[in-house]
Every structure is written in C-alpha cells, then in structure tokens.
Amino acid sequence: MSNVRQISVFVENKPGKLAEAMKLLKSSKINIRALALADTKDFGILRIIVNDTEKTVDILKDASYAVTVTEVVAISIPDSAGQLSRVLDILGENGVNLEYLYAFIGKSDRSVSFVLRVDDNNSAADALTDAGIIQLTENDIAEM
Amino acid sequence: MERYWNEEIECASREDMKKLQDERLVAQVKHVYENVKYYRDLMDEKGVKPEDIKSTEDLHKLPFLSKADLREAYPYGLLAKPLSDCVRIHATSGTTGKRVVAFYTQNDVDMWEDCVARAITAAGGTEDDVVQVAYGYGLFTGGMGIHGGSHKRGCLTLPMSSGNTERQIQFMRDLGATILCCTPSYAAYIGETLHDMGLTPDDIQLKAGIFGAEPWTEEMRRSIEKSLGIKAFDIYGLTESSGPGVAFECSEQTGMHINEDNFIPEIIDPETGEVLPEGEVGELVFTSITKEAFPLLRYRTRDLCVLSRKKCSCGRTLIKMAKPMGRSDDMMIIRGVNVFPSQIETVLIEQGYSPNYLIEVDRVNNTDTLDISVEMNPDQFSDKVKDMQKQERDLAEAIKAMLGINPKVHLVSPKSITRSEGKAVRVIDKRNLHD
Ligand SMILES: [Zn+2]
Numbered sequence: 001m002s003n004v005r006q007i008s009v010f011v012e013n014k015p016g017k018l019a020e021a022m023k024l025l026k027s028s029k030i031n032i033r034a035l036a037l038a039d040t041k042d043f044g045i046l047r048i049i050v051n052d053t054e055k056t057v058d059i060l061k062d063a064s065y066a067v068t069v070t071e072v073v074a075i076s077i078p079d080s081a082g083q084l085s086r087v088l089d090i091l092g093e094n095g096v097n098l099e100y101l102y103a104f105i106g107k108s109d110r111s112v113s114f115v116l117r118v119d120d121n122n123s124a125a126d127a128l129t130d131a132g133i134i135q136l137t138e139n140d141i142a143e144m
Numbered sequence: 145m146e147r148y149w150n151e152e153i154e155c156a157s158r159e160d161m162k163k164l165q166d167e168r169l170v171a172q173v174k175h176v177y178e179n180v181k182y183y184r185d186l187m188d189e190k191g192v193k194p195e196d197i198k199s200t201e202d203l204h205k206l207p208f209l210s211k212a213d214l215r216e217a218y219p220y221g222l223l224a225k226p227l228s229d230c231v232r233i234h235a236t237s238g239t240t241g242k243r244v245v246a247f248y249t250q251n252d253v254d255m256w257e258d259c260v261a262r263a264i265t266a267a268g269g270t271e272d273d274v275v276q277v278a279y280g281y282g283l284f285t286g287g288m289g290i291h292g293g294s295h296k297r298g299c300l301t302l303p304m305s306s307g308n309t310e311r312q313i314q315f316m317r318d319l320g321a322t323i324l325c326c327t328p329s330y331a332a333y334i335g336e337t338l339h340d341m342g343l344t345p346d347d348i349q350l351k352a353g354i355f356g357a358e359p360w361t362e363e364m365r366r367s368i369e370k371s372l373g374i375k376a377f378d379i380y381g382l383t384e385s386s387g388p389g390v391a392f393e394c395s396e397q398t399g400m401h402i403n404e405d406n407f408i409p410e411i412i413d414p415e416t417g418e419v420l421p422e423g424e425v426g427e428l429v430f431t432s433i434t435k436e437a438f439p440l441l442r443y444r445t446r447d448l449c450v451l452s453r454k455k456c457s458c459g460r461t462l463i464k465m466a467k468p469m470g471r472s473d474d475m476m477i478i479r480g481v482n483v484f485p486s487q488i489e490t491v492l493i494e495q496g497y498s499p500n501y502l503i504e505v506d507r508v509n510n511t512d513t514l515d516i517s518v519e520m521n522p523d524q525f526s527d528k529v530k531d532m533q534k535q536e537r538d539l540a541e542a543i544k545a546m547l548g549i550n551p552k553v554h555l556v557s558p559k560s561i562t563r564s565e566g567k568a569v570r571v572i573d574k575r576n577l578h579d
Contacts, residue, residue: 011557039529047527117527
C-alpha cells in the first residue's frame with residue numbers, strides 16, 4: 001500500500017489569509033509538492049502534499065490552524081487525451097466514489113500527476129494497479 | 145455540609161427578614177429625602193413624603209431611578225454623604241454615555257465585602273482556600289470587590305487582575321489556587337489556554353469558580369466546569385448598587401440568593417412600571433436599604449429576570465433571582481423578533497462550538513440581517529467542502545429553531561475571534577449607523 005498523506009487546512013476567505021498560511025510554510029522551509037484550494041464564500045480548504053507531513057502539521061497546529069490529514073491516492077499518467085477519463089472509468093467500474101481530484105506538476109513533460117480523494121483507498125489502489133496505472137508513493141512525491 | 149457566612153441573616157425567617165427590611169427602608173427613605181435633593185425633587189413631584197413609607201408594602205409608592213437619572217445627576221447629584229465621609233469611588237466603563245460614578249463610605253465597603261464573603265462561603269470557600277482574583281482591578285468593581293470579600297472571608301487572596309493568561313495559569317499551579325474569580329468569558333479563555341499549554345484540570349487545584357459581571361448561559365457554565373474541572377457559581381451585582389455580591393449562587397446552582405437585608409428586589413413591567421407578582425418575568429429593580437453614600441432607591445437595572453421564594457436545598461431563605469436573560473439593553477429586535485445574544489450562545493455550545501462568536505446585525509434594503517461568525521470546531525474539520533457547508537447549514541437551522549429567524553452563519557478560523565479578559569463584546573449593531 002502506498003497511500004499518500006494530504007494535509008487540509010481551514011483558511012478563511014478573507015484577503016491575505018491564504019498568503020498568511022503560505023508564508024508560514026515557506027518560512028518554515030516546507031516544500032509544497034502539490035496544492036489545491038477549494039473555496040466557498042466564507043472559507044477555503046487548502047489541500048497540500050509536502051515533503052515533511054509531521055512537521056507541517058505541527059507548525060500549522062501551533063499557529064492555531066485547523067488541520068486534518070487524509071490519505072489520498074496519487075497517480076502519474078501519460079499526458080495525452082483520454083487518459084484521465086480512463087482512470088475515472090476504472091474507479092467508477094469498481095464502485096469507488098471520487099470526492100475530488102487535482103493535478104500537480106509531475107516528473108516529466110510527458111506525464112501528469114493527479115491526487116485522487118476517494119471514499120475507498122484500498123479498492124481504488126487495487127483497481128488502478130490491475131489496470132497498470134502508476135501510483136506514486138509519498139517518497140516519490142518528495143523526491144520530485 | 146452547607147456553610148454560611150452569616151447564618152442568622154442568610155437563613156432568617158421571612159418574618160424576621162421583613163421586619164429588618166421595614167426598619168431599614170423607613171430609615172433609608174428618610175436619609176435620602178434629607179440628603180439627596182435630586183431624589184427629594186422626584187418624591188415631591190410624585191407627592192410622596194418619607195412618612196408615607198412605613199414598610200416594604202409602601203415601596204411601590206416611591207419614584208424609580210434610571211440610568212438616565214444617573215447621567216443627569218453625574219457626578220455628585222445622588223451623593224447622600226459629605227465627600228469627607230467617603231473612602232472609595234468606583235465607576236462603570238461608561239461605554240454608552242457618561243459613566244456611572246459610585247461613592248462608598250467605610251460602612252458601605254464593609255457591607256459590600258460582607259456580601260461577597262457570603263458568596264465565597266456559598267461556593268465552598270474557607271480560610272484554607274486560595275482565591276485567585278482575575279477580575280480587572282481599578283475603577284471596575286469586580287477586582288476590588290471580590291478582593292475585599294476574599295480578605296473578609298479569610299482566604300489567601302491572589303490579586304492577579306485580568307490578563308496575561310499564561311501567567312495566571314502558572315500562578316494558579318505554583319500557588320495552588322482553589323477558587324477562581326473572573327468574568328465567565330475570561331474563565332472560558334483561561335480553560336482554553338490551559339488545554340493549549342498541554343495541561344488538564346488534574347494539573348491545577350481549582351475546585352470552584354465565581355463568575356459574573358456579564359450574562360452567561362447554563363451551557364457556558366457546563367463548558368467552563370468541564371474545561372477547568374470545577375463547580376462554577378454565578379454572582380450578580382452592579383456598580384449602581386455596590387458591585388458583585390448583590391446576589392450569589394449556592395450549591396443548588398438554580399439561581400442567586402439576593403442579599404435582601406441590604407437590597408430589596410422588585411420585578412416590574414418595563415413598559416408600565418407596574419410591580420409584577422413573584423414568578424413573572426420583568427425588569428429587576430433594586431432598593432439599597434443600607435448604603436450610606438450612594439443609596440439608590442428603586443433603581444431600574446434593565447436586567448430581565450424572575451424572582452422566586454421557593455425553598456432552597458441549601459437552607460438559605462434569601463429570595464432567589466434567576467440568571468438574568470440579559471440586559472434589556474442587550475436585547476436586539478431583529479425583524480420584529482426579540483433576540484438575546486445568550487440564546488445564540490446556548491445553541492453554539494449545545495452544538496459543540498466555542499462560546500466565542502460575533503453577532504453582526506445590519507439593515508439591507510429595509511430588511512434586518514443577522515450574521516453570526518462562529519469559530520469552526522477543529523475536531524469537526526473535514527477536507528470536504530460539502531461537509532463544512534453542512535456544518536454551517538446545520539448550525540443556522542439550530543439557531544433558526546431557537547430564534548424563529550434565519551441567520552447567516554459564517555465559520556471562521558479557530559481562535560480568530562478576540563478573546564476577552566473582561567466583559568466580552570459579542571454584538572455589533574450596524575443599523576444605528578444608518579439612522
Ligand atoms: Zn440556596
């Protein structure tokens with residue numbers, strides 16, 4: 001099993017709040033490998049994958065941020081048409097519900113990486129492995 | 145076993161208490177009429193003479209005093225003793241209009257401290273206790289009032305004043321404080337800080353807290369009791385009638401016994417001024433029957449509550465007042481509905497949120513809007529947007545069920561709403577700005 005830990009951070013949807021969180025991470029020498037922001041009128045949820053999950057969680061919690069760590073699946077697929085929809089089909093066929101996904105910069109020009117937040121990591125991982133789709137470990141991502 | 149500071153008074157028969165009140169009231173009315181021109185004019189205007197007041201049954205004949213009178217008479221207009229007989233001044237923060245300035249003779253201070261000593265005793269305080277006073281010291285009556293009562297009770301008194309919360313906790317631990325006295329919002333903050341420091345109630349020796357000076361809910365009480373591992377007692381008072389200690393809670397925690405040997409309470413209809421029977425909700429009115437320097441007769445507190453003479457399990461016979469539902473000044477009328485911040489606080493705590501919140505009322509296109517910022521609960525944080533939106537919706541629903549009007553709930557970051565070391569500011573009413 002190679003689930004990847006994603007840190008989610010509650011950020012108020014007010015000017016400067018997101019920048020404040022990013023500045024804190026930067027000044028703590030945290031390396032952000034993948035990042036996405038989902039927001040509503042009042043608040044946003046910042047989702048990140050970093051090179052040192054424990055340290056990042058400690059830093060954020062010390063600064064009174066609400067933080068939660070969830071396991072997600074990270075994949076690397078060829079950067080060509082139809083590849084992502086194939087992944088979604090595989091998940092759907094195996095009864096795995098996708099909550100959300102986001103792309104991040106992968107290793108090479110010819111591939112793209114995605115973070116998949118699903119309701120059942122094990123089933124997703126098995127289905128993707130069976131279909132020959134490359135899954136990334138936390139180490140893989142840290143070394144990118 | 146229940147302990148009393150002054151058993152003879154606190155457990156007096158109704159008959160004896162009334163006799164004492166009658167005597168004191170008659171003498172007090174005479175004292176005020178002779179020495180306070182402002183009140184003498186009010187009485188003359190109403191056609192009431194001191195001789196007309198023969199017992200507490202005649203109390204209703206006297207004119208009321210309101211906050212407006214206090215402003216009008218500022219600063220010396222209600223003083224009943226020469227300044228040379230006075231030893232102390234306290235004042236309200238005066239956020240609205242002029243501040244209220246109250247004067248005390250040594251007897252007034254002694255009476256006040258005696259009332260506070262009763263409160264500390266009712267909360268279980270003895271000479272073996274260490275009382276940490278985290279109310280502000282200064283013009284505000286909280287710090288000095290509790291301080292004096294703690295001395296009188298013979299407790300070891302820690303005059304911390306408010307603020308510097310980590311140091312409060314350090315002293316609390318190092319010196320083994322057993323009773324904490326401050327505003328309820330500051331007690332909640334101290335509890336929160338204790339946990340943030342990685343400590344639990346087992347790391348402190350507190351057993352009780354005496355909290356007052358602002359309205360607080362039963363839910364807030366339970367939450368503070370849990371976070372500090374104590375039994376929390378309410379205390380009531382106002383600068384106009386000396387300070388904290390006018391009424392205090394006993395072990396039953398079902399309302400506060402009024403020190404009616406010094407303060408006669410009445411409940412009136414705030415609209416008509418008519419005295420209401422026991423058990424009805426109305427505005428609380430106090431008559432000070434022992435104060436010398438600043439003796440207010442029939443002072444309208446603007447606090448809405450209920451009085452009860454139901455027998456109390458603690459053995460005290462002093463009449464009880466329920467926790468005030470809030471000052472009539474705190475009441476907001478939103479879309480025609482009466483709303484108290486305490487109602488919103490009740491829902492928040494019931495739903496597992498922090499009692500730190502901010503209510504903003506405004507008027508947009510002639511319709512009142514109610515926005516409530518609430519600190520999200522970090523334990524309930526989910527990475528899924530829809531989960532968080534559901535929390536906002538659920539909370540809005542629960543508040544609507546309580547108030548009957550739809551609020552907008554905004555989840556904000558944990559600890560982002562300013563913590564109060566004294567009286568908390570919970571409401572911003574922007575409608576006044578448009579008038
Ligand atoms: Zn009692």
